[in-house]
Amino acid sequence: DAKTTQPPSMDCAEGRAANLPCNHSTISGNEYVYWYRQIHSQGPQYIIHGLKNNETNEMASLIITEDRKSSTLILPHATLRDTAVYYCIVRVGIQGAQKLVFGQGTRLTINP
């Protein structure tokens, strides 16, 4: 089972910041938080990942709470092309078992 909880859907106006929340209250100390998105039947696209500190790249920012039990993905200026299903993932398993477990994700719709 996925170790994360996300809202099933969200809407955001074009040009505004999209803030996607994720709860991962059972995260372990050495587990990273990853974000991927999937645009209509394409392969999942990597967005960003982090361990403890906030991270920023050309696509998005990742804000992780101090207790690491939740995080927020921020798309600073959403465009129509950002409409997709966004997955928040925490690595699960023991040494040697490194699979990603996907939940149902958040379907983000950017409205013109």
Next chain:
Amino acid sequence: GAGVSQSPSNKVTEKGKDVELRCDPISGHTALYWYRQRLGQGLEFLIYFQGNSAPDKSGLPSDRFSAERTGESVSTLTIQRTQQEDSAVYLCASSLFGANSGNTIYFGEGSWLTVV
């Protein structure tokens, strides 16, 4: 190429036939994953390979499914005696060793399988 490559991109097969799906990971990536995604559903983990370690096969849905990997390169997912419920996109991904070390996992575009 620079990314994860999968073939065929589309496959239509008759019920009961065997199919093979191929994945070429990014060069140098020691970890390789297979996932399945049925239409409108989430991604289901199937199998994970890491170097010479025994693969994690915990996600394979039945003994009709098997996968092999030659060293740290190509992997083949085989589905025997295909059933209509096997229709899905099969996604392959690869990374440097282990995401616990923060290594990004990259996905291919998938192989669409339709069983008729």
